[in-house]
Amino acid sequence: MSDLTIGGFPLDLLGLQLVTGVALGAIYVLVGIGLSLIFGLMNVVNFAHGAFFMVGAYVGVFLYGYTGSFWLSLVAAPLAMGLLGLAVERVLVRPLYGRGIDDPLLLTFGLSYVMVEGVRIAFGLTGLPFGAPPELRGAVDIGIGYFPLYRLFLIAFSMAVVGALWLFIERTAFGLVIRAGARDPQIVQVLGIEISKVWLAIFGLGCALAGLAGILAAPLQGVTPEMGIPVLAEAFVVTVVGGMGSLAGAVLAGLIVGIVVAMTSLVAPDMTKMAIFALMALVLLVRPRGLLGRAGALG
Amino acid sequence: MTEGAPAARPGSGRTGRWLARASRHRVALTLAFLLVFPWIAPYQALAVNILVLGLYALGFNLLFGYTGLLSFGHAAFLGGGAYGCGIAIVHYGLHPGLALAAGTLLATLIAAAMGVLAIRTRGIYFAMTTLALSMCVYYAFYRAEAFTGGENGLRGINVPSVALPGVRLNLLDPTVKYYAVLAVVGLAIWLFSRLLSSPFGAALEAIRENEHRAQACGYDVARMKLAAFVISGALCGLAGALQAIHLSIVPIEIMHYSTSGQAVMMALLGGMGTFFGPFVGAATFSLLQDGLATLTSHWQLFVGAIFIAFVLFLPLGIWGEVLARLRRAGW
């Protein structure tokens, strides 16, 4: 460890804490993007987002038990949650368009109850133990100290996913439609595209991202039916801080929240939970539409 | 029973003679129902809960149903009222009547502070701002362990009896307790009704229907919204104070945002923007949870499914739907 200190903490430790924050942020980013897209583009507050996160983790862990391949789980969990998301949008959410934000909110709230209880019935109350796959276990020296290999993988993998998503939204025809839809749904209609199809895809994509985040988080804490509850609150913070419907905003906010949590843990550990809500309140009061949110995306 | 203001969503048809007549006596009709309610409820402790939650939903409804502001921070007011009342009794030995006032006052102050900050935002941002601020209040109370008991909750709000001029009420008798709480809730309902029929009530509805038009009509919209927020907070605070005395404890969970979610659910279940809806919502919510929890350990599955069904098929809420049907039938 070096002798340099800031505020009484060695520089190495601060560095490690920063990397820890980024790893934490990686999960927040993935959950936050999904919620933010659904929120910003469809005006739907998806209260079941944490439940999709949780069910995704269960699907992944369950499959891992059969196949022994974590990589397969990484594909299957988002796929399954994407399909479930499509079904939910088509059957439950679509009838509510045009009714205002409270109806989808209450509906997805009820849906989260159903999903959590369904998992309890299928997999029991206690949760399942789950650790990092053997090839990603252990810690490596990153120059400033040892850091768990799995968390480094988490950072790299999330960055790759975000990159792919960015390419998808910026460089594809469908991405153009999404961007147009975020600005003004009527433009999309004028372009001759059924907005309901766009919304269907967005909801599925958001849920798939939640499922992916779930299976990525599983090796950190195992899985339980309740694991989605705190995640939902954190995803809301990310969405609000970043700006609803903004991909870059969600990434930025996810990382900020992760780093704020990590640094508060160092300075005032007992304040970590309060810190993220204080951050959210501050952003809302100073810049209500979020760091990178556009005015008028929601009206 | 009754319909105070027009339903929040487009109603169908004109209000008939009978409904109009019922609306004039909405306070009396609501109280008449609440007077006989303990004979219908499974047990009195639950009946008192429903009374308290009904008042909580009523306060919330002033903001959501009548003014059109969706707040996710009402748990801070319910909790503020409960802690204010509990602390007054446990730490300062105040008379329960004064403690109720202290709780309501604390909730009002919290509402004023939160309102001043939150009222500048609108729509979903307003909901999120109130959520974030209420969570800050939650953690502040959580950490003030010397006063609030922290995670363990505040215990010892033991009020076995209340001395009033001429009588001593034995609150350990569940029936006496119910009617004592009802007396306070009834007073609040009456004040609430007066408020709705005042010019202020009309102004709130104007704001709900169209904020810009209300502004153009010369209303000070920001100040009206703030006033509604604070009055709503005071009503919720009174509900919290009553709950503290009823349960003799204040759990920290009372301030969590999930309790705010409860208010939203009760208002939607009962029918927002209707006078009696909050009580219908509170009763449905509590009876569902209580009854299903006795029948199955998987009660959350059914509660969830029922919420989904309500949103899809009964968007006006139970009472809202009843009113709409009566109106269609020309009552």
Next chain:
Amino acid sequence: MTTGIDRRGLLRGSAAASTLALAAPALLRSAAAQAGPIRIGFPVPLTGAFGAEANDQVRAAQLAIKEFNAAGGFDGRTAELLVRDDKINPGEAATRTLELIEKDRVNFLVGGLSAAVTLSINNVARERGVIYNSISQSDAINEAKDFGRTTFHEALNPHMTAGAVGRYVFPKSGKRVAFLSADYAYGHEMMRGFKRAGEASGIEVVADIRHPIGASDYSAFLPRIAALKPDVLCLCNFGRDQVVSIQQATEFGLKRNTKLVAPVLLFTARKAGGDAFDGVVGGTSYYWRLEDTVPSAKAFNDRFRAAYNGAVPSDYGALGYAGVRSVLEGVKAAGSTDTAKVVTAMEGLKADFYKGPQSFRACDHQSVQSVLIVEAKSKGMSTPDDVFTILGTEGPDERFLRGCDELGHKA
């Protein structure tokens, strides 16, 4: 888990009862308690994160009821258990306790799992003079402020448990101790127990970090602790927090230099946490392998196995059994269900129900009993339930409790 069928059966019973109750208006019902069965209210968190523990509490409590009735009950009266779901919410628990006392007219209350819930039940019960035997860990319930003459505490308290673990671990594993504690009363209470036990062996506290309760990630706290290379890391948290913090401490490689210690090692938590728990040392009120050395434990396990398809009781399950049994033994000893007489009888109980001798201390009604020191393992298990090795037992002794004066009880 094999709890599904039993739980459904059990809930069906109470459902039938509540349907009847629904049919009769609340105000018209009258008390019929005096001659009927002895009714014991049992609020536990059947749903939610501690459902597995709660269901085991119920099964074990049912066993105590069954044994009492099979032995002829008391004075021609049988006992019955009225199970309620407290949803691990103190408000719900208070409401359910009011229901049990006012509507169901229970004679006694046993139950609780979280500290906040147990204190809530206790406050409602003591105001109405109903005996409540708590089976949840809490230090506060011993203190004069929360204590009532009808308050009993069957479970261990954090002070005893953490103290016993500290007295065992510190002399063996080293003096440089770090604490990672959940920031609420229960976490602080456990830390106090450790620190006081550590005074005797002269420990040096190198870090005292508090984390918010219910945190889903501990990685932000761990680099700092790892950098200090303490001999012992005491994780003063519970349930899910414990499972996740142990898993992540293992991930950050803390086990290389540091002995991980948790004051309370739950049977169910170890099963949910898997091999991440390996080598973690902690305390418990009961572990089924106690049957190797204690005859009453062997007898209890055998009865439990016979009743529930060979399953073994968990720690909290055993407390459910003992909680109900203590009250029923009190009734027998008192020769009455009268509250004051049963209180006196319970104060005088000298019992060995399932784990060796125990008795209630006079001033705070805390059950003075042994604490087992166990180490988690995932290798060399004789059965899937064989998850701990018993390292030692600290016998029952009032010296290990906080003094009555300290708790505010006047002599």
